[in-house]
Amino acid sequence: MQLPRRQPPAADGGVQAGSRLRRLPTFSKAALAAKCAFPWNGGIAWPEQITSDAANFGIAVHRAAELLALWGTAPLDAIAEHYGLHGSELKRFHLTVGWVADFIRGEREQWSFAAAEVAFAVDPFVDESRILEQDGPRDYSRARPAELCGTADLVTVVGEQLIVSDYKTGRYKMGADPSADAQMRALGYAAARAYGYDSVEVRLLNVDEGGVRMTRRLLDVIDLATIRLELLGVVRDTGEVHNPTPKPGSHCAQQWCPIASVCPATQKTIAQINPELQLTADIRSPEHAARLREQVAVAKKALAALDTAIKEYAKRHPIPLGNGKVLGQQERTRRTIECTPEAVAALGRYGVSGAVESSVNMAGIKRAVKGVCANGQAAGTMRAIMAELEKLGVVKTRTYTTIAEIKRQ
Ligand code: SF4
Structure with a gap:
């Protein structure tokens, strides 16, 4: 099956590389813009954005999820070919999308409304949001100069509740609180205002070959009013067109800056x-x-x-960091599981023997547990498994020191 040809996303939503125009950040960059508005206030020409293999994998998963939500099925082979996925990446794609398909199948019956890849343009000055017409993914060229834009992977209504979901491939933002995440807050605000709701549930869905992990929170009427003020702050900060200067800090490495190379x-x-x-x-x-x-x-x-x-x-002098933490030496313990037949049998009783095939370490078991447990039950199941493995005497603990960012005392 031939997929319709779509342009790859342009730099920050349709803004051409090389342009020096002042622009507003998209929702996904709102957190970075709050720390350093320099990329957006017209002081520097943007370099060309190069699509990596990892980005192609993520886009392919998003495309499959979009079609699964809309049609209940998706031409996976055609999508994989379109985005150049081969070998282990192709296997990973099929495994990941398999979990996404299961997840969507379980949810679809409850939806009274569903829309995928919904682009919003919000104007926080007038407290309004609208659905933006696009010529391709992440094309915000029809936005007005004072509008901030972003795209929700999935918008649904279950009962009376509006829900905005965002897929993240791999471990990016894994376990993060979506009500504290700038992108999710902006998406929730945009959807609530566009569809006329007083509250919205925001969901972060981490998807990988181990399953789908969901973290969800409700944004109420007060949260939405607060988010409007935050977005006004972003507009104000990116408006500093005179003598703009970069503000380096830990955010440069922790978040993706579109102009880091220049x-x-x-x-x-x-x-x-x-x-x-x-x-x-x-x-x-x-x-x-x-x-x-x-x-x-x-x-x-x-x-x-x-x-x-x-x-x-x-190691000798703890270093205070700009994010309020301290870089210093920390003692940690690592637990590994001896792969005895009894340990494998114990994991099997919890439906996570799949964790043994790849590796028998804590991270592998945790991923498998999250894949099979309902939301909120993973931590309890993990504790029960570890108690059983401890009893079998197959848990080995090793202590080591590392340099890490530590919360200040
Ligand atoms: S690399 Fe850091 S300092 Fe430079 S523009 Fe990006 S966020 Fe600002």
């Missing part, structure tokens, strides 16, 4: 590591690309050395 603050840091390095994502010729490749290799080595030096320093 950011003057990043360039300055690199120049401090090695003054001869001049990194740019603007590739002009094959020779230039080859030279940059060498520079990237040197930069990686220099950054790895710097990272080691920082960790060594943190």
